[in-house]
Amino acid sequence: MTASAIPPTAGEKAAGLLAVCLAAAAMPLTFTGPAVALTEIGRTLGGSPIALNWVTNAFMLTFGSALMAAGALADHHGRKRVFLIGTGAFALVSLGLVFAPNILWFDLLRAGQGLAAAAAFAGGMAALAQEFDGHARTRAFSIVGTSFGVGLSLGPIASAVMIDAFGWRSIFWLVLALVLPSFLLATRVLRESRDPAAKGLDWAGAISFTAALSLFTYGVLLAPQRGWGDVRVIALLIGAVVLFAVFGLVEKRVARPMLDLTLFRYPRFVGVQLLAAAPAYAFVVLLILLPIRFTGIEGMSVIAAGQLMIALSAPLLVLPILAGLLTRFLSPAIICGIGLLISAAGLFWLSGFPVGTAHGLIIAPMIMIGTGISLPWGLMDGLAVSVVPKERAGMATGIFSTTRVAGEGVALALVSAILSALTAAHLPAGSAKTAQRLATGDLAGAKTSLPGVPPALLVQSYSAGFETLLLLLTGITVLTAIVVFLFLGRGAQAAKAALPECSVSVGD
Incomplete structure (x- = not known):
């Protein structure tokens, strides 16, 4: 690793951490904000349903697919440099989205925003990995996780307020308000570092x-x-x-691979990748599915549904930091595994409440799901860089983040398809299109497509499919927790024994 010869002060480290946290808080706003504004975006810019779907998909696709390459670039060209390029481009593209003339330009800029986010995230996390060690690194990454959680939790509410007051284009001004200070602060306090053994991008x-x-x-x-x-x-x-x-x-x-495939020999590395995907099916999919259920099937207002969703996301505001503090007493693997089991219990509990249940009754299981996923949320990035040599932190962050972000996009698509199939199983034969409408919350369209079927049966079929889906997600989350306990819960001596082998394989 090459970096400044003068060690950073505690204040400089804190300021660098703040710069990365500001960027981390802005990223989920670019996912949740356009989702809330999608109807208004369609009215203003036009576009087919497929074009409007790409408002979200274009960002997730480029973000997830470019993270690993961005991590490799950060190791070679400098973590600070890649972070500054990413945040600078993020700001410029967000400004462009404010003035997008049509849906085609909007979707193209969203793809560019995903590329910029990949560079900012990979560069920032790799830079922090060089500034902090041991428990300090774990706490720093937990703070970044909390910042990301703040953006994810408050994004829909903040975006709705901005849209109501200033129109949908204003959500990107909110993104700029976070990214620009991040760029300026990182320019002054973040130290440059790179992997001296890196030979360029593969x-x-x-x-x-x-x-x-x-x-x-x-x-x-x-x-x-x-x-x-x-x-x-x-x-x-x-x-x-x-x-x-x-x-x-x-x-x-290749002599210097972007992804050293021999890393998959190590249970800790495999366990970290599985842990990265856990929030996708234990939490993130619910951020989409539950509002659809509340508004489309149960008829709640958007505001009421948003208020109810706070129960799911509010724990992310505090608990990732608490998880970082708990690492003084428990290993990160134990904390992550326990968190996943708590989420699984919440998913199982929620499956017992069919559509039409009094909303006050489902608050507790939603809080339990959010609480459980908050424990590993701020620790996962620290674990990702702990299972490879410090010099390859950019690679580790890129692989881990790729698994997490790409997993979210794939999980959303798969879970929607599964919910549609489970719903169709309770409807008359040949009702696949009706089930798809129900899965997207289009109850009125489902009634039109099956006029001879009582509306109550449509709702009941959806409810039964949703219950089975939650049970399936419960089982997957429990299995992931078991893998985390077995693969990541190894002692420090075993971990150290693996790292020298890993160093040889990725360094030469």
Whole structure:
């Protein structure tokens, strides 16, 4: 690692952490804000339903697919430099979105915003990994996790207030209000560092991986609309498999791979990647599914649904910091595993409340789900960099973040498709399209498509499908917790024994 010869002061470290936290808080606003404003965006810019879907999907696709390449670039060209390029581009693209003339330009700028977010996130997290060590690093990453949680929790409410007062374009001014101070602060206090052994970006690996993940994500996102047997969906998924195979061959042959495949020999590394995907199906999908259920199926107002969702997201405002403090007494693996079990218990509890249940009764299980996922939320990034040599922190952050962000996009598409299939199982044969309408909260459209079926049966079918889905998510979350206990709960001596081997494999 190369960095300034003068050690940073405590104040400089805190200021650098604040710069990364401001950027981290802005990123979820770019996901939740446009989702809240989607109807208004469509009215202003026009566009087909598919074009409007890309308002969200374009950002998630480029963000998730570019993170690993951004981490490799940060290791080679400098973590501070990549962070500044990312935050600067993030600000410029957000400004462009304010003035987007049509839906095509808007979607293209959203894709660019995802690329900028990848650079900012990978560079910032890798830079922090060089400034903090041990428990201090764990606490720093827990604070970043809390900042991300603040943006995720308050994003819908803050965006709704801005939209109501100033119009939907104002949500991007809110993003600028966070990103610009982050850029200016990092320019002054963040130290430059890089991996001296890095030899540049593995372009063949980066292109093949990004293309493979893009095709896979696009195929999964397209499947609920066209069906898994659609020729285009099949072609996209086959193309993804081929490109992933190409990526594997490339990484085995290059001297300095972007992803050292030998890392997957280590249970701790595999466990961290599974942990990265856990919030997607234990928490993030509920941020989308529950508002659809509340407003589309149960008829709640948007404001009332937003207030109820606070029960799910509010724990993220505080508990990630508490989890960081608990690492003085318990290992991060134990805390993460316990958190996942708490979330699983909340999911199981919530499955017992069918559609139409008094909303006051479901607040407690929602709080339990949010509480459980908040415990690993601020610790996962620290674990990601702890299982590889410090010099490859950018790579570790990129891999971990890729798994997490790409997992969220894939999980949303898969869970929607599963909910549709589970709902269709309780409807008359040939009701797949009706089930898809119910899964998206279009109860009126479902009634029109099946005029002979009582509306109560439609709601009951959706409710039964939603219950089964929650039970499925419960089981997956429990299994992930078990893997975390087994793979990450190894002693420090075992972890140290693995790292020298890992150092040789990724460093030469």
